Amino acid sequence: MPTRTITGQHTRTARMDVHEVANVLVHGLGPTLVAALTGSKDRKLPAKWARSDGPTPGPDFTRRLQLGHRAWAALVQDEGAHIARQWFIGGNPLLGESTPLTAIREDRGREVIEALTAFLRDEPDA
Template sequence: MPTAVTTGQHARTARMDVHEVAAVLVQGLGPTLVAAMTGSKDRKLPSKWAKPDGPRPSADFTRRLQLGHRVWVALSESESEHVARQWFLGGNPVLHEDTPITAIREDRGSEVIEAVESFLRGDPDV
């Protein structure tokens, strides 16, 4: 069943400039975690992407930024920024104990969406 993460938030994120998407994530997670999530080897690159006149991330990086943003907004608005950050960093049973950071980097988008939706519904850990 689609939720705000898979429908409404997707549309809002898709309409945003990628620099703004990066800025939200850098502010919430920090450039090092955003670099890890996107697969960038350069920890400073996310801060550059976050600048309105900064370089545009590649298609792969953009896809991961957009997924991360959808999840970040859903969690931070439903819970808090602290809970959202902890969710990104912790091993997740839906993701076979991988972190969401790792799953996003590995392009496991449908699993990440399933994991966040399960968390937001309050499903017991599986």
């Protein structure tokens, strides 16, 4: 039931401190990919966000981190970290062959969640 997984993950992510959200993504994807996901030009900034005493990301960065975390956590739960990483960086036909990472950076949240749901349901690509 991917929809339940994604909805439940929204609640869990919303209750997390943004530094913890960043920490999970930095450990899973690495700071360079997290910088790309958020649109940060500084690839070292996500590692700083991941520290509990680090700077707090601005609202646009936070929104993208939270969406990235929701997708990451749902994928890891159902598929494991290796598949989750591949999903983020691979071209996706449901996103016009953009990567989910790029779609998150471009604030295409609805499309990302639809692509994630289809993947978790093991639906054929469009």
